[in-house]
Amino acid sequence: MDGWYTAGVVGGLSTIAICAPSGEFLNMRAPLAMGLGVVFAASLAGMFLPPTSALGAGLYSLSLYGGLIVFGGFLLYDTQAIVKRAETHPAYAMQPYDPINSAVSVYMDVINIFIRIAMILAGGGGNKRK
Template identity: 45%
Template sequence: MQNVNPLVQQSQPITWQRMALTAAGVAGAVVVIDGFLNRETRDGLSTAEQAYLHETFKYTGGGLVLTALAARSMFKSGVAFRIMAANPWVVLGVSLVGSIGTMMGTFYTPPEKTVQKHLFWLGFNACQAVTLSPLFLFSPAILSRAALYTVGIVGSLSYVGATARNDKFLNLGGPLLAGVTVVALASLAPMALPLGVRSLAVTEALSLYGGLAVFGGFVLYDTQKILHHARLVQQGLMKPDAMNEAIGLELDMINILVPSGLVQILALQQNKKK
């Protein structure tokens, strides 16, 4: 028998002082980002835009809460350990098929079919929960900090996108897709190519920090897309569908948090301090 190191990452507990400093940092970041990206802001959102944005964020928050609770339950029941013991390519394929299938089912189900649409939406969140359940192997302090930072980042960027005078962030769609491709290749390169230590460090940094920047850009893009759709709904050119809008924001937040996001960055920082 050999002694092995535990998989759980250790970290310092979160204190009220640290939370206050984090909140102050987030508030300062909102001011700085808004001043840098929005030199001119709009006068205010219309009632229709506000209502559509609020409903979208309700579904986003509800989906994330359901995903977190289901992932925690799966971790306690041992699902996370069985996932880690299985073939990673099989797990990746099944999770992709399940997530994409339920997401497409949600997208293509009209809002009038309320029950069917909610079932697909619940299935999508369940697939996300299965994929994210191994995260609870990390220290609760690291997960809590990462979640807090994610909420701060998404909240500040959503505010920037919502208060921009024009739809300039809607032009980011093409560059962001290219960025996702680069980040994905950087993540898969160590699995497919024999890389040296320096090359591995470069691809890891590109995957972590590049992914954070790209999905932060997607928050700006998706926020303005929601407002654009709200105006089309107001004009009678499309049907309101906050659930579809929420899936985009939910994926943005999950990708900022994991897999190449704040959880990994905070875990690496914690390891360097040891």
């Protein structure tokens, strides 16, 4: 089930990135890097706070849902970056364009999105009270 949700999210975001005007998402690199820093800091801080506390639960949610948003943004950016690199690669270059090495970043984005969706569906993102 997680794979279908991931396929829907990745397919939708990739379609948006391909159909968007040329280079629209290429300016998102700096905000995405800052968002990744916030998600990373929340993940580190969450290791030292108990998840039962309000602050610990908030940091966990920030790292979970914020990470999903950030890696979705990275998917948009990386998809347009691959298209831009393929279009601007010179035909007279000594080495041909290598789409496999360009697609590694998209692959890592998909893996991260899958992990976040699996954690959300496993109940890690909600407050459980007995």
